[in-house]
Amino acid sequence: VHVVESGGGLVQFGGSVRLSCVVSGGIFSNYAMGWYRQAPGNQREMVAGITTGGSTNYADSVKGRFTISRDNAKNTVYLQMNSLKTEDTAVYYCNARTLVGSKDNWGQGTQVTVSS
Numbered sequence: 001v002h003v004v005e006s007g008g009g010l011v012q013f014g015g016s017v018r019l020s021c022v023v024s025g026g027i028f029s030n031y032a033m034g035w036y037r038q039a040p041g042n043q044r045e046m047v048a049g050i051t052t053g054g055s056t057n058y059a060d061s062v063k064g065r066f067t068i069s070r071d072n073a074k075n076t077v078y079l080q081m082n083s084l085k086t087e088d089t090a091v092y093y094c095n096a097r098t099l100v101g102s103k104d105n106w107g108q109g110t111q112v113t114v115s116s
Helices: none
Strands: 002-006 009-012 017-024 031-038 045-050 056-058 066-071 076-081 090-098 104-106 110-115
Touching (some): 017 110
Antiparallel strands (some): 066 076
8 A cells, every 4th residue: 555645735824735645555445545744742632523324523723724535436535624723734634544443654744834
């Protein structure tokens, strides 16, 4: 399984950015997908998740600002990030978790930097 994120970069405070994550290998629709982030000196934390059935969940810190979605036809999961804050600055990682065995498959991460 190969997981590749894209879409990060430098964004102004209050701005928006959309991250994409393409998964190859396996059957995409069978993966529970998640976005995580890790800021310098911090542990990796869950940002948003979406099940195979399309149910979503979010960290309290991003509720109402971020939206996770998936397109099974494109083997892609997205993270729309709006009203960005400086504390959203982090490396964002995509995770594809198998239904059987809950095996995690991580991407290499994409940097999002929010400037004030």
